[in-house]
Amino acid sequence: MNPDAHMFMQDDFYQSDIDVAATVLAQVSLKAALKLWGNDAKLAVEAEAKQLHWRKSFKPVHCKDLSAMQLKQILESHMFLTKKHDGLVKARKVAGGNKQRDYVAKEDASLPTCATESVLLSCAIDAKEKRESAVVDIPNAFIQTVVEDEKDKVVIRIRGMMVDVLCKIAPEVYEPYVTYDKKGNKQLLVICLNALYGTMVASLP
DSSP states (O other), rough: TTTTEEEEEEETTTEEHHHHHHTTOOOEHHHHHHHTTTTHHHHHHHHHHHHHHHTTTTEEEOOGGGHHHHHOOOOOEEEEEOOOTOOOEEEEEEEEEEGGGGGSGGGGGGGOOOOHHHHHHHHHHHOOOOOOOOOOOOOTTTTTSBBGGGOOEEEEEEEEEHHHHHHHHHHHHHHOOOOOOOSSSSEEEEEEEEEEEEETTTTOO
């Protein structure tokens, strides 16, 4: 694909084609990833679970030990996967932070960041001018950030395959806290001790 294929000229300035940009930055759900990449997707989920566990990101809790406010603010969690440029399948556990908008003010969770369009434009320029570039990956960079303020620690609900993987990694830590929802599916409540993608305050300095 041409490096600037997602851009088009309108009203004398460039705009991005959302469909093409979405293709370039595509992430898929766990269910879709298992169909697409099979065992590679499973290994990616296990690797993500190990990282989160070894970094002491989760503290499992019982529902009865949470306050009424914590119960109200429980966030669902999701697993998204993508295939990187080197062919490696990468999994990422994220929190559904949209629910936080009800009780976290926007000004308390805003941090100036680079627009996606700006990043893509810069990449297009680099490619057009044949500039040298390097890719640097800092393993677990985000989840190495410890959430120090108690009020910023969120409770998330983990479901499905991730529960089984965590129990496989450290059964003595997670199994006592596994419960079942009304449909009989396994679920696990954990307090996030480290920053987790999707939470509104996780990326603040």
